[in-house]
Amino acid sequence: MRKFIHSRWQRWVNRRIPRSDVQLLTQRNLFILPTAAGVVFGMLLLIMLITGINYQNSLIYLVTFLLGAVFVGAMHQTHRNLSxxxxxxxQAGEGFAGDEILFRLRAAAGKDDAVAISLSGDDVSVRVGHVPSHQSVDVAFPVPSAFRGYLRPDQIRIETRFPFGLLKAWSWMRPHSAAVVFPRPLAAPEVISAVDDADEAASSRSPEGNDHAEIRPWREGDMSQRVMWKRFVRSGQMVVADWEADKGSPHWLDFNAFPGADxxxxxSYLSWxxxxxxxNGARFGLNLPGQVIEPDTGPAHVTRCLRALAIWGEEKPRDAFAEPHGTRSASDPAGRSAATSGVRS
Incomplete structure (x- = not known):
């Protein structure tokens, strides 16, 4: 029953607060309730009112109505803090699996000051503080990650309890953009890539005239330089030549160079x-099943390769879907069907 009520409530909230990278807080998406201290305060007012009625004491009436007016004023002020x-x-950040990924947010106040604002979610709380009227404050919100892939928090809670802490007003932001989590780097063993540089392959040997080549059917991810195009023209068969003496190129990082590893x-090896x-500033390329990044150097090339490793075989989160700690979960198999379909043995 509890799960049913929670799921119904969550569906209602999701309809009322759709996913967006910009969230404007209005009466439609703001909620306010008394805190524990507010409930005790309200019970105290009720007891005082009953006592005043019982004894017909004007002083008790006066104190009760004054404190009640304070409570009502606090309710309006608490709501106005977020309205x-x-x-x-x-910006949705980037980082390695196991680290906290920073989501950079900007809080801009309207015609009223926003006082004592805080953001929270997934056991993480960030105090924003005071946002003056018609001004903005930037804040970095950390989101814990555990798996590579896309990372998007389901909800970021915006809350205030100012003044007095008798009531709390809150809402949620449900980001649409997702961060990218790179695979956790692990020291890789010494291996030799099976990929040749295109120019070296073309100049050093020809598939049609090599007696030590093994002929096999073409598989997705094979380089076009290995295809025996003359045979394809004659017979229509797409075949590839593998050379026994092929030792690959040191300029390539190859997904298939780690036999036996999941x-x-x-x-993780490739990330390292x-x-x-x-x-080292070395020139290198990256060979993944279904994707090849040509050799290059520089920080931009490193980031591009890390992103390719992070999202390989992954799908962007759907609007109604957000996996905690990343798009992979502990129950996922080592390779998804979408990813394994392009893996070469």
Missing amino acids: GLELTLV HELRL LVLERGK
Whole structure:
């Protein structure tokens, strides 16, 4: 019953607060309730009112109505703290699995000051503080990650209890954009890539005239330089030549160079190798099933390769879907069907 009520409540909230990178807080999406202290305060007012009625004491009436007016004024002020506040997702961060990924948000107040604002979610709380009227404050909101892939918090709670802490007003922001979580780097063993540089392959040997080549059917991810195009023209068969003496090129980081390792471990090895090549300023390319990044150097190339490793075989989160700690979960198999369909043995 509890799960049913929670699911109905969650569906209602999701309809009322759709996913967006910009959230304007209005009466439609703001909620307010008494805190525990507010409930005790209200019970105290009720007891005082009953006592005043019983003894017909004007002083008790006066104190009761004064404190009641304070409670009502606090309710309006608490609601006004958030009313008109606009929360914008400026940037969804990037990082490695196991780290906290920073989502950079901007809180802009409307015609009224926003006082004592805080953001929370997934056991993380960030104090924003005071946002003056018609001004903005930038804040970094950390989201814990555990798996590579896309990371998007389901809800970010915006809350205030000012003044007195008798009531709390809150709402949620449900970001649409997702952060990218890179595979956790693990020191890779010494391996040799099976990928040749295109120019070396073209100049050193020809598939049609090599007696030591093994002929096999073409598989997705094979380089076009290995295809025996003359045979394809004659027979229509797409075949590839594998050479026995092929030792690959040192300029390539190859997904298939780690026999026996599962897919996630291979990606962690490649993540470590990408970082090492980036530190040394070496020229390198990345070969993944279904995707090839040509050799290059520089920080932009390193980031591009890390992003490719992070999202390989993953799908962007759907609007109504958000996986905690990343798009992968502990129950996922080592390789998804979408990813394994393109893996070469």
